Amino acid sequence: AQSVSQHNHHVILSEAASLELGCNYSYGGTVNLFWYVQYPGQHLQLLLKYFSGDPLVKGIKGFEAEFIKSKFSFNLRKPSVQWSDTAEYFCAVNALTNAGNMLTFGGGTRLMVKP
Amino acid sequence: DVKVTQSSRYLVKRTGEKVFLECVQDMDHENMFWYRQDPGLGLRLIYFSYDVKMKEKGDIPEGYSVSREKKERFSLILESASTNQTSMYLCASRPSGSRSDTQYFGPGTRLTVL
Numbered sequence: 001a002q003s004v005s006q007h008n009h010h011v012i013l014s015e016a017a018s019l020e021l022g023c024n025y026s027y028g029g030t031v032n033l034f035w036y037v038q039y040p041g042q043h044l045q046l047l048l049k050y051f052s053g054d055p056l057v058k059g060i061k062g063f064e065a066e067f068i069k070s071k072f073s074f075n076l077r078k079p080s081v082q083w084s085d086t087a088e089y090f091c092a093v094n095a096l097t098n099a100g101n102m103l104t105f106g107g108g109t110r111l112m113v114k115p
Numbered sequence: 116d117v118k119v120t121q122s123s124r125y126l127v128k129r130t131g132e133k134v135f136l137e138c139v140q141d142m143d144h145e146n147m148f149w150y151r152q153d154p155g156l157g158l159r160l161i162y163f164s165y166d167v168k169m170k171e172k173g174d175i176p177e178g179y180s181v182s183r184e185k186k187e188r189f190s191l192i193l194e195s196a197s198t199n200q201t202s203m204y205l206c207a208s209r210p211s212g213s214r215s216d217t218q219y220f221g222p223g224t225r226l227t228v229l
Contacts, residue, residue: 049217
């Protein structure tokens, strides 16, 4: 079965610092990759996704992620974070299994940005 | 704009009670999902449904059942609630077809079982 690892459970940054959140997955076949974000008190929402083509994907609010197939990674980056980026971030992998297309989530990374 | 709604934001129940969590989506999506979200564990899939009256077990179905009588509604049932089912429950929907399609999530129901 596929699995997703997010190695940083809690990250604290000051505003304007650069951000990189790690995501590694284990699955040998074709995958689609997602980053979701959950702002305090809000719905989980899509930040960006990769399904084919350019491995560098740009999402909303200045976020980007790079798919490196050889490393089974899909790290999320932002060059300069803002206080409003405080949220929990989830990496997810959609892969075809015996039960159909299944989305598997990582454990989440809670980001706090200090003003 | 896709909308997924859940019947309650907060729910407190007693051990042994039967609990119903309701989810409704307004985008005519074929696929619907129930997850539970726990700190450090992310979201784990309980059950999903790819059509009316169709259901499939996810990763952690034990202690849960589901019902999908209408396309827009997907219910999660805890037959006899236990304290280890205290959690945040998230419903999601997705259209059929390409697996690159996004899942759309509801606001969540925070269930506490005493």
